[in-house]
Amino acid sequence: MAEVLQKNGVSAPRARWKHLDKILTRPGPFTDEDWVPGEDVIEGLSRTKILVIGAGGLGCEILKSLALSGFKDIHVIDMDTIDVSNLNRQFLFRHSDVGQPKATIAAKFVERRVPGVKITPFVGKIQDKDEDYYRQFTMVVCGLDSIEARRWINSTLVDMVDEDDPDSLKPLIDGGTEGFKGQARVILPTMTSCIECQLDMHAPRAAVPLCTLATIPRQPQHCIEWAHIIKWEEERKDVTLDTDDPEHITWLYQKALSRAKEFNIEGVTYSMTQGVVKNIIPAIASTNAIVAASCCNEAFKIATNTNPPLGLPGGNNYMMYSGDDSIYTYTFEHLKKDDCPVCGNVAKKLEVNGDMTLESFLESMAEKPEAQLKKPSIRSEEKTLYYQSPPSLEEQTRPNLKKELSELLENGEEVVVTDPAFQISFKFKLLFK
């Protein structure tokens, strides 16, 4: 434990943690009867090894709050570098840090500000690390803006659970924000509802049909998407679109603007072009603070038992927050799904038209809120129906795409759908309408 010297030179071992220690050394009306506050709790907290995924808006807050909650051994993963538009909320970064990796700068800043805490940064993707890496942590806190990354870490942590080894169970605490809204949730992999069970709560926005973009645009966004998806391919096919390159955005903006003029559509702006093309989600410091701190509050309770955390089996595990019209939270128990492709064991029943082609069925997987698969492969118990790779297999199975489901499968047959982006196998039992 860090020895701290007071100004008068008298050793005061935990003078700095006076506030925290009140909670760590005293029982409360909601603590467990068997819980023994004091030395062991303090010791346990400082030994807890915790992983933070994301060093952005939520990540900065999470690192700060964990460091000032008594966690001493923190790791952080982020692949991004600092952009000027981060500075309105990512408070561990300064203008001079623009272009530097977020994980490194954030770790250094918090280590400097809170002596005694060790923060180990990793600049890279979560997929770069394997189970051995994730096994070293007691728990994982996520502050991500990508659903894909969440699904990946979720299925990794579920797969890691070994029933005979309680240490293999890593609580996953996840935060997310959008404007004045957000959520914080706690997952005990295999025991309680997981990210995949809850996927349909974060349905993707419906895409505008291509024919609307191509022939009957009505909104400024349609003109921008037309420039983005159609015009760029036509005119600048060999240039990879970089949405951070002002020249590229300006080009799209001007194309969108002239199309809008042609159709008498008002409202195309540079800012809107950027927003549509980069799929920008509004983000502010205050919502990040609320959601990140809620995650850290749960992490602290899990690490110390100073109060019951969210996520216990049978208890609430999800706090939904909304702050645009007054303040509102809904804290509830999201139930685990038996047919969850990650933590369940039952195939999900799906009603389909038997005369639907395999190709349309696979396309529908992208839009299904509970699947959201962009490059799906599919097999039945009997045979391989369609595989995206390797190329030879793709070629061999391609003719199936045009066939109707009822030609390929029996009514009620189970299929397995996979996607290279996740290690998840979706099991569906297809029932013909």
Next chain:
Amino acid sequence: MIETTPPPLQGPTSKEKKYDRQLRLWAASGQAALEDAHILLVNSGSGVLGVETLKNLVLPGIGNFTILDSSVVSEADLGINFFLEEDSLGGFRAEHTCKLLKELNPDVQGHFIAEPIESFITKEKPLDPYTLILVAAPIDPEILTKITLHAQATQKPVFYFHNVGFYSHFSIYLSHVFPIVDTHPDSATTSDLRLLKPWPGLLEFMTKKTTDLEQMSDHDHGHIPYVLLILYYLEKWKGDHDGKVPRNYKEKIAFRDQVRQGARTHTAEGGEENYDEAIAAVLKSLNPPSASSAVKEVFKSEECKLLAKDSPSFWVVANAISQFYEERGELPLPGSVPDMKAQSADYIQLQNVYKSKAREDFTDVVSRVRRLEDKLGRTVPVADKEIEAFCKNADHIKLICGRPFHIARAGEKVRWNERAKVAASMLENRESLIHLYIAFLAYDIFTNSHDADALGGAPLAPGEQDLQLDGEKMAGIAYKIVDDLLTEANKFLEGEEYDTVKSRTKQFVEEIVRAGGAELHNIATLSGGLIAQEVIKAVTKQYVPVDNTCMFDGVVSKMEVLRL
């Protein structure tokens, strides 16, 4: 309204880049309001919540902030406050937190005052420079009274907050009338298409576009905007029903079936998207265009009816729109049309039909405003832009009548006045956090009567020294507040009901006393997010602020807003 000059070819300014993610929420007008604000934080105790709140205001670019705090930085501060460092030890906390907060955003001006509040408050008009005041508990109730009286007289928002252990609370006193035009309602609830009360121009357009509907090619039939489809079938319906529109749920269902039967099913997709849209819209958009009860409240309020020469412009416009509403039985048309399946040209024409009606209504309101201005002898006309914003969002304007919050004193009963009945009824709700609020009132009474050194110095928090004794004292104070509330509300509770209220109150009290006045960083950060968000709403006059009290319970992770 319409961008006529060609937009600049160079991208956004550096400020627009930095604030891009927030400008998408509150736009340049909100940002300008933030930059004009000067926030005063009256800090006390361990003071983390106040500083965390400021962090979330400095980052988005508040113009000025000032920290008033006479504490000296201690070792314990460093374990909980992120905006202090080793070098700050022994220095003024106001100075060091101000310095480290300023680092977050070079565009923000930060100031500090390390003078004790007791002497600061006795100066000549000490609070005048500030536009909004944040007050951290504990504070001498006499000083808090002075601050709220100043706020009341100058119509400045004032916030008062607690942060102890796993709990926090804040109350807001907005001025006694706080109107908001730009409430940012959910776009799904805002379409006002006037389908039950179409004006001649809209009907004319519908007739033109639906002539020979049955004979149209599949392509044309499948591209008639759903708004026109509904209008078309409504006219048919009226023909069969003595000129009456579908009035109740049953009739609307029957009408919906009639629309459904009009869809062609032999198409490749087995249906028509525009008809699907029409069918989905029947139940939610066939409503008479009457104003919401909240808007009628605004029209009925005294400020709206009795205009004075110096009435805020909001009331002049509200009065003009209430005249408009009285005469026409409808609010000015907002004029926006949701996206729908249609040919580009048809959709744009439809948009223009709505826009030109909205323009007409707006012009009518403007002339009413000008007549009022003449009558009142006002010299500065209300900007067209302000009138336009009001017309566009007329059905979603919000009026908050600010209420002063409780200032609890030792030896004095807490008075609930006209909120007594509501508060007392909340007591029986086992999920409510009113019991936590009462525990915080007890906390104020306790600190008001206990000093750390028993010499009238810094207040002593319950549980700081004697867990057992303070717990009993606090419970006693809290029970008395409960009993006084029940008496004031003329409510009688006994037996199990009464015991439940007491035991729930006691649990909150015990958890507060356990903390002994300590803040937890997580709870300070979370609550600092909440308060900063509410400051932003109060300053920008956008979105809808809390009215007037919010509690957070970090044990179960729930918040509750109550008007107390």
